[in-house]
Amino acid sequence: MENKAMALAAAGFCMGVGALGPGIGIGYLVGKSVEGIARQPEASGDIRTTMFIGVGVTEAVALYALVVSILLIFVAK
Amino acid sequence: MSSGAEGGGFEPTAEFEHAVKPLTIGGHTLEFHIGPLDLSISTTVVYLWLAAFLVGGICYLIARRAQKVPNRKQMAFEALYQYVEDNLVGAVMHGKIAAAWFPYILSLFVFILFSNLIGLVPFFLGLGEFGGISFPAFRTYAATSNINVTVGLALLTFLLTHISGIRANGPIGYFKGWVPGSAPGVLKPVLFVIHFFSEMFRLLSLAVRLYANLLAGHIMILIFYALIFMLPSVVFLVILSPLIEAGVFAVSLFEIFVATIQAYIFAILSAVYIGGAIQQEH
Numbered sequence: 478m479e480n481k482a483m484a485l486a487a488a489g490f491c492m493g494v495g496a497l498g499p500g501i502g503i504g505y506l507v508g509k510s511v512e513g514i515a516r517q518p519e520a521s522g523d524i525r526t527t528m529f530i531g532v533g534v535t536e537a538v539a540l541y542a543l544v545v546s547i548l549l550i551f552v553a554k
Numbered sequence: 555m556s557s558g559a560e561g562g563g564f565e566p567t568a569e570f571e572h573a574v575k576p577l578t579i580g581g582h583t584l585e586f587h588i589g590p591l592d593l594s595i596s597t598t599v600v601y602l603w604l605a606a607f608l609v610g611g612i613c614y615l616i617a618r619r620a621q622k623v624p625n626r627k628q629m630a631f632e633a634l635y636q637y638v639e640d641n642l643v644g645a646v647m648h649g650k651i652a653a654a655w656f657p658y659i660l661s662l663f664v665f666i667l668f669s670n671l672i673g674l675v676p677f678f679l680g681l682g683e684f685g686g687i688s689f690p691a692f693r694t695y696a697a698t699s700n701i702n703v704t705v706g707l708a709l710l711t712f713l714l715t716h717i718s719g720i721r722a723n724g725p726i727g728y729f730k731g732w733v734p735g736s737a738p739g740v741l742k743p744v745l746f747v748i749h750f751f752s753e754m755f756r757l758l759s760l761a762v763r764l765y766a767n768l769l770a771g772h773i774m775i776l777i778f779y780a781l782i783f784m785l786p787s788v789v790f791l792v793i794l795s796p797l798i799e800a801g802v803f804a805v806s807l808f809e810i811f812v813a814t815i816q817a818y819i820f821a822i823l824s825a826v827y828i829g830g831a832i833q834q835e836h
Binding site for chain 1: 641767818819823
């Protein structure tokens, strides 16, 4: 029982801490791209495309934490 | 944790175990083994076939009636074609290799897009039973929410990257391109090892990014529905289930967005890796 309890606590902690970095990263990234669009509206298509690529790659890091979290919840006995 | 939970235990990830078991039709279990390879037909395999036939069938039907003045379906497909050619392939590959690799990137993009979107459509999968009453059971399942499928796709891109890099630059030249020439001689092995591990990690991250995005979406939908099973009485059910349903609807709309973006990211990262391997400019 204690093993499962620690696994659950660790799962919560893992996802919580694991969402900090990507959260800050994505916020910074989108902010910079909004700035770029404001300075040069003609390039908004290119900037938007690059922003989406950046968001996809950064979000993957948060998802690694999610995968570890799910493993801890459902596979630990 | 949930007091008075009726409906038995509901484990969201147990919903995904059914997808890798071999199917049984009329008493015959469709299990095939060729040596160590397990080629049995499971739900995931059927969904992959469905995606492949849909992609091939739709493209064939559109191309069969290609006219100079395009009709609407042809215009839509040409818009997709043009978009992939300009933004996905043209932005990262230049010259002849863009034409050579464009079919692969387009197929990858359309196949992953279709596989992701099919995961939001419920299919009739026989009769289910709940509390003694049997009623038709629908299930939604995305083929790409299975790690085996995404590792297969990422492995394809990975092998094509290195094979095309070795063919374009020669085996020695290709691996020499991994280390920037301006590095001091002592650091070169260290940089090589670091680059080697980052190449391995690209394979893993391509696979896990697609898999985790889709799995997270489906688990969120399942957890919303699990809330219904945890409600203690019928009164709560009547009041809260419209809210729960609205939540599932919102998550599903977001899932459409995520499905498109993830297909796009997989395709453009494949193009970047293959283009970078062939056109090494260090």
